[in-house]
């Protein structure tokens with residue numbers, strides 16, 4: 223660990239975990255690191271899955287498939303298990319790490335194809351080809367005039383909805399940050415995607431539990447049934463008193479530039495019975511500030527119906543006493 | 544570097560950026576693992592690494608050094624008897640052009656050993672990482688079910 227951290231990496235260095243994003247983007251020449259540092263020696267120390275009845279601790283090098291199949295995760299955090307098992311393919315889930323998963327890069331076609339010259343994320347200051355281009359898969363929330371790329375992952379929404387935090391270690395020591403402050407909206411500098419400092423490594427995710435964690439789920443809508451990124455998705459966790467919402471936590475995927483917490487929707491649910499009408503009002507609140515592009519206005523409607531369906535499904539979950 | 548493939552050790556000289564797929568195909572001469580997309584999108588390059596199904600196109604050869612790699616060439620027994628999954632693919636005619644087949648077979652073995660082959664729907668979901676351009680899917684599902692029962696029988 224110390225050796226890796228002492229390396230004091232800069233932008234010419236890429237960390238490698240499962241490699242399923244890094245190698246893909248290296249072959250596309252979207253990233254051209256001079257050095258690749260394999261972090262997998264840390265898997266022994268940070269590959270754990272530990273539930274102590276109060277919180278769930280997930281090592282950053284645990285593989286997606288291991289976590290998705292873990293009995294404690296399945297029993298106590300269904301939204302986490304589902305967000306992982308509905309992602310990518312069985313092979314990719316055997317390879318990919320949790321840390322790499324939350325840091326995966328956008329699937330924006332202009333970002334991935336270097337023959338397009340305008341992409342602010344790939345080449346800062348070059349413009350954004352997607353604004354005037356094919357932007358059906360792009361974001362409607364959290365966009366800017368500089369980038370409208372969708373955050374593609376699924377697991378991050380589960381972490382965000384459950385108020386997880388992230389432990390990181392770096393050349394200047396260790397710290398913990400709320401998962402909600404890991405990703406940055408594009409703003410004027412879309413190439414800066416996270417608030418990690420240079421050389422910092424994610425070591426662990428810590429997910430608290432609450433009355434809402436058991437009644438939680440991940441609903442993912444895709445263009446094909448499996449092995450596809452979300453067009454719209456919702457991670458929801460609900461605590462009900464009878465049919466009245468005591469507390470709801472919601473994060474949206476497929477529709478935003480970063481994992482997107484829908485606080486307005488949560489507020490619209492609190493203290494109300496979880497009916498279809500109330501769910502629809504909450505979903506409208508979640509998308510009140512949406513800014514659709516030329517090809518993705520359908521995401522406003524689809525995102526809302528996805529959230530409504532997720533909430534109603536969560537309300538109808540039954541538990542053994 | 545040295546790679547352990549199908550029970551043998553291979554000493555190869557490779558650029559550090561070489562993928563396991565290219566090492567197998569171009570340097571060790573095992574061309575059974577196929578390159579469809581080279582980007583994790585098709586599953587044609589699936590191999591078993593320490594028994595786990597993974598994509599050799601997104602794995603560095605360097606990172607596979609201490610691990611046991613199994614490719615399609617390593618499945619049949621030395622006496623020529625096919626692995627039950629290979630036999631099942633033949634019995635059910637689970638291919639047309641055959642390009643995706645080595646990846647399908649390795650992936651299907653992983654699918655069974657993970658315990659994800661209980662139902663046709665489960666098999667379809669857990670085999671979704673293997674694309675077949677010829678759409679032999681119904682026969683693939685039937686083959687996986689047959690081999691599942693034989694593999695369980697020992």
Ligand SMILES: Cc1cc2nc3c(=O)[nH]c(=O)nc-3n(C[C@H](O)[C@H](O)[C@H](O)COP(=O)(O)OP(=O)(O)OC[C@H]3O[C@@H](n4cnc5c(N)ncnc54)[C@H](O)[C@@H]3O)c2cc1C
Nearest residue numbers: 239240241242243244309310319321322323375376424583
């Ligand atoms: C065809 C295809 C389909 C996919 N479909 C989905 C999908 O539906 N849903 C989904 O969520 N994902 C999907 N993915 C993305 C996949 O889940 C990610 O590529 C994977 O999770 C990344 O994890 P990794 O360990 O392989 O990361 P790597 O490729 O090793 O790393 C990814 C990034 O994180 C950095 N990194 C890795 N670990 C750490 C760490 N501990 N600390 C700091 N930095 C680190 C790396 O430097 C790199 O920038 C798909 C990928 C492919 C190829």
Ligand code: SF4
Nearest residue numbers: 330341342350369370
């Ligand atoms: S949306 Fe973002 S990633 Fe896509 S072309 Fe524009 S700047 Fe690049």
Ligand code: FES
Nearest residue numbers: 579580581586600
């Ligand atoms: S060649 Fe590896 S997934 Fe297509």
Ligand code: FES
Nearest residue numbers: 639641675676677
């Ligand atoms: S048999 Fe032709 S691609 Fe599957």
